[in-house]
Amino acid sequence: MPKQKYIKPIIIRHASAGMANKFGRPLTAIPTQRIEGIQIQELAANYGSPLFVLSVRELRQRYRELHRAFANRYPNFQIAYSYKTNYLKSVCSILHQEGAWAEVVSGFEYDIARDLGMPGNQIIFNGPYKKRDELKRAFIDGAIVNIDNYDELNVIESLADELGKTLEIGVRLNMNLNNPPWYKFGFNVESGQAYDVVRRAQSSGKVKVVGLHIHAGTYIDDLTIYQKAAAGILQFYQSIRNQLGVTLKYWDLGGGFASRNTLHWAYLPGEQTCPSYSQYADAISSTLMSIGLPPNEMPRLFIEPGRALVDEPFSLITKVVAEKRLPSGQRAVILDAGMNILSSVQWYKYGIQTVQDSGTMVEDTVLYGGLCMNIDVLNANVSLPQVRFGEYLLIPHVGAYNLSQSWQFIFLKPAVIAIEDGEVKVIKRAETREIVQAAEELPDDFRF
Amino acid sequence: MYEFKNELTMSKSGFLFDHSSGQTYTLNPTGKLIFEKMQEGLDDEAILSTLIEEFEVEAHIARRDLEDFIRQLKEMGVI
Numbered sequence: 055m056p057k058q059k060y061i062k063p064i065i066i067r068h069a070s071a072g073m074a075n076k077f078g079r080p081l082t083a084i085p086t087q088r089i090e091g092i093q094i095q096e097l098a099a100n101y102g103s104p105l106f107v108l109s110v111r112e113l114r115q116r117y118r119e120l121h122r123a124f125a126n127r128y129p130n131f132q133i134a135y136s137y138k139t140n141y142l143k144s145v146c147s148i149l150h151q152e153g154a155w156a157e158v159v160s161g162f163e164y165d166i167a168r169d170l171g172m173p174g175n176q177i178i179f180n181g182p183y184k185k186r187d188e189l190k191r192a193f194i195d196g197a198i199v200n201i202d203n204y205d206e207l208n209v210i211e212s213l214a215d216e217l218g219k220t221l222e223i224g225v226r227l228n229m230n231l232n233n234p235p236w237y238k239f240g241f242n243v244e245s246g247q248a249y250d251v252v253r254r255a256q257s258s259g260k261v262k263v264v265g266l267h268i269h270a271g272t273y274i275d276d277l278t279i280y281q282k283a284a285a286g287i288l289q290f291y292q293s294i295r296n297q298l299g300v301t302l303k304y305w306d307l308g309g310g311f312a313s314r315n316t317l318h319w320a321y322l323p324g325e326q327t328c329p330s331y332s333q334y335a336d337a338i339s340s341t342l343m344s345i346g347l348p349p350n351e352m353p354r355l356f357i358e359p360g361r362a363l364v365d366e367p368f369s370l371i372t373k374v375v376a377e378k379r380l381p382s383g384q385r386a387v388i389l390d391a392g393m394n395i396l397s398s399v400q401w402y403k404y405g406i407q408t409v410q411d412s413g414t415m416v417e418d419t420v421l422y423g424g425l426c427m428n429i430d431v432l433n434a435n436v437s438l439p440q441v442r443f444g445e446y447l448l449i450p451h452v453g454a455y456n457l458s459q460s461w462q463f464i465f466l467k468p469a470v471i472a473i474e475d476g477e478v479k480v481i482k483r484a485e486t487r488e489i490v491q492a493a494e495e496l497p498d499d500f501r502f
Numbered sequence: 503m504y505e506f507k508n509e510l511t512m513s514k515s516g517f518l519f520d521h522s523s524g525q526t527y528t529l530n531p532t533g534k535l536i537f538e539k540m541q542e543g544l545d546d547e548a549i550l551s552t553l554i555e556e557f558e559v560e561a562h563i564a565r566r567d568l569e570d571f572i573r574q575l576k577e578m579g580v581i
């Protein structure tokens with residue numbers, strides 16, 4: 055008689071006496087064996103673990119859906135991808151293949167876009183700290199520059215003198231839209247500061263205001279915030295148009311659209327609360343369209359999505375490196391991936407999927423990252439079947455911010471691969487010690 | 503030989519009921535088998551050989567899991 059498949063013995067005490075038992079197959083116990091048709095175990099064997107995996111199909115699809123949602127509702131629409139969310143060259147380049155422009159917030163990001171071949175006039179340059187020489191280059195290239203503060207306006211006016219021409223700028227606005235409001239950036243509308251800066255800019259003759267920009271926050275799943283932002287920008291435009299004679303070439307509603315991840319403090323899972331692209335597009339464009347201009351006179355509408363495009367197409371493969379039981383009786387599992395490569399774990403309660411069949415009976419488990427640091431917790435409480443040493447888990451929807459914010463700390467950063475049409479391509483090799491130490495010097499005096 | 507603290511009844515599906523406290527538990531098939539062998543009065547070594555006979559498992563893994571399981575039973579106050 056063949057032997058039975060072995061599963062680690064477990065006993066679970068029900069939370070309250072007589073509570074219904076936990077049979078039925080919870081989601082984490084349904085193994086996800088493949089990504090884009092390729093065995094996860096095979097990917098980890100070939101490229102190592104942990105491993106970031108991009109589904110190129112999904113990235114393209116998300117771009118196309120987002121573009122369609124807005125373009126169907128607004129005549130003159132353009133996506134500028136927020137580089138900071140994930141500036142791997144391949145990610146930016148695939149999005150540019152699909153038609154995205156670039157939204158950058160530093161000279162470093164600007165250089166990445168230019169190096170990929172993006173023309174300056176398809177780059178939006180934002181952010182509170184742009185250096186003089188970076189601004190100069192941006193204006194020479196014809197980039198779109200949204201200003202953040204008066205000091206920057208002074209620099210730009212002096213550049214106008216230096217370059218001998220009137221420079222076109224956009225003005226970043228902030229308004230009381232959410233709690234807490236994002237007052238760090240741009241000029242406040244309610245206090246009259248924004249009106250003043252437009253008046254001052256127009257009167258100097260050195261610059262010309264041609265755009266308005268607002269980015270109200272990130273992971274905004276409340277559609278009314280976009281309605282209020284659009285209404286606010288529309289009303290502000292009407293006042294500077296009527297009183298200061300400003301004609302806008304564009305208005306830029308920023309990014310902030312949510313992905314289907316779940317925030318720690320959320321009551322319902324992100325899958326249920328995240329608005330669709332069409333709902334976001336409706337909230338913004340129905341308000342802006344009410345300005346009632348003929349379509350050819352409508353300012354171009356930009357949005358600057360990051361998270362909503364790149365979060366979901368990426369997953370992280372990670373391996374169980376140890377199991378233990380805590381004094382509380384709770385099971386703990388230690389993974390080879392930590393918060394050094396998953397910084398968004400501060401905000402997200404990431405979903406976890408099993409890769410092998412580890413049985414149907416789940417147990418509340420704390421998932422620790424592999425860093426020798428007490429705060430490295432990837433999920434404080436997830437119902438997991440009896441995964442074992444050496445088995446893989448999959449963490450979906452990890453593409454936003456984690457790669458650009460990952461720290462080189464204790465461990466080397468893992469490789470990133472992209473899969474399209476069944477073909478695997480390495481888009482970032484795993485870090486080596488040589489790469490980490492390349493900029494270091496050890497002066498002879500310090501040798502032993 | 504293990505001593506059980508209270509009178510316990512196990513269902514075919516692995517549902518365990520403690521008559522005096524009203525507390526209920528669920529055991530998976532491996533856990534249920536071990537539990538039954540303990541009730542039959544088998545010691546650790548005998549339980550271990552049953553596991554190795556019936557399941558596709560290496561001895562060192564089965565031993566570690568058995569120890570872990572028994573510790574859990576103690577922590578939960580079952581034995």
Ligand SMILES: Cc1ncc(COP(=O)(O)O)c(C=O)c1O
Nearest residue numbers: 136269272309310358359360361
């Ligand atoms: C100016 C600006 N635009 C766009 C984004 C992208 O935001 P998200 O990833 O939430 O879409 C950010 C992010 O903070 C930003 O600061």
